[in-house]
Amino acid sequence: MRLPIVLFAALMLGGTTVVPPPSTDPLFAAGQGETRGVLMLIDGRVAQKRYAPGYSDANRFISWSMAKTITAMLVGELVADGRLQLDAPAPVAEWADDARRRITLRQLLHMASGLDHTEVGEPIENSDTNQILFVGGTQDMAARAIAKPLEAAPGQRFEYSSMTTLILSEIITRTLTDSREPRVRAAAYRRFAEERLLRPAGITTAFLEFDGAGTQIGGSILHMGLDDWGRIGTLLLDGRAADGTQVIAPGWLAFMKAPSPTNGHYGGQTWLNTAGADDALFPGKGPDTTVAALGHLGQYVIAARGTVPGTATPRSVVLVRLGKTQDDQLAAVRAALGDVLDPLVE
CATH class of the missing domain: 3.40.710.10 (DD-peptidase/beta-lactamase superfamily)
Structure with a gap:
């Protein structure tokens, strides 16, 4: 049975119909484990938002x-x-x-x-x-x-x-x-x-969440709704909130997104899509400047800025996938995310 789509946008901008983005069906297919929620933002607008049965805006998802x-x-x-x-x-x-x-x-x-x-x-x-x-x-x-x-x-x-x-x-x-x-x-x-x-x-x-000493479990455990994970992705684009507020200083965000000396695919607690090796986020797919917050069992908040493929028109994309997928299926999840992202921005 096809899973329900909460929102699938063929956006109207200035009277021009925008071609709908690629389907998120591959992210809910067999072999993906349990995808619980997917959110796609294109140029700051919700292009797709979809939950598996039993999940909704009422849920917080573990980081x-x-x-x-x-x-x-x-x-x-x-x-x-x-x-x-x-x-x-x-x-x-x-x-x-x-x-x-x-x-x-x-x-x-x-x-x-x-x-x-x-x-x-x-x-x-x-x-x-x-x-x-x-x-x-x-x-x-x-x-x-x-x-x-x-x-x-x-x-x-x-x-x-x-x-x-x-x-x-x-x-x-x-x-x-x-x-x-x-x-x-x-x-x-x-x-x-x-x-x-x-x-x-x-x-x-x-x-x-905090431990018994009052230390936030900052490497592993906090919870947010799907839309708010999208807001984290928006911050990863240029440090600005949706209303234009500069939340993260440009210089600090540049540090977080710059390759570290000991791993060219890792910055400041952030994963990178830098070209040159198979351990990029999405080898050969999406802009080299794509970055992501990644979590155990297949949590992804992906932020990409580039152009509409085949044009010089600027575009930004935030793609969030939340769920529970065991390690032996994670390669398929990442491949599917790359396939969804690649036609959107280069």
Whole structure:
């Protein structure tokens, strides 16, 4: 049975009918796992919005690692305020007396801290991230992440790690408040996120989760409605909300979207479509400047700016896919997203 389309737009702009965008059917097909919601924005307008049965605007959807990109946006606000410095040693007091004191904020954002973090262990229960999120680290996740020793020189190699982003969340919290009271710490973080990011972007459904110490689980867990995930994608285009408000400073967004020294397909807590290797987001599809927030089990917020294919007409596209797809099917999800994106913008 064909899944219901909440909105499928053949937009009328200035009296001219725009050719409808490609169907999102491939994203709901067999082999895609469980796609729960898809949103497509073209030049800021909703072109398609579609839910699987049982899901609607009433739902908030878990971020998984898409939260990392939002954490980086918040770090950028503190850099803009002069309260954090990108190339200064990360302000982590526990590292002051050993070699970890050389780790910079930039290296943490680039996943190149050199800390001995294991995102996916063998067997899976040996993953540091799983242990901290779901087993024995829930009362103070950042403390467990901070305590890890170096296994490589800072800045030497890329190693994707949710624990690294937990440290960034803890740095944000310590910058905002000296309190060690969990409720005070969580309130300070939530208030800052609301005032500097969520409210200016028009986001109303965000629910942030915190550990027992009041640290936002900034590498893995927050929840938002489908439309608000689209608003995050809109910010990734040029840092502006739909009403034109500049939410993210252009220089900081440029940093987030620039290839890091140790991984040309990763910027500041953001994935890139840079050409030159098979591990680009969508090899051979979409503009090289396409970026995305990605999350476990197939969460995607994709932002692309370029031109209408075959023309010089500027176009921007935001494509959101939320759901639950196991690892062995994720390649098919990414391929389908690339197929939907490619005819829209180059």
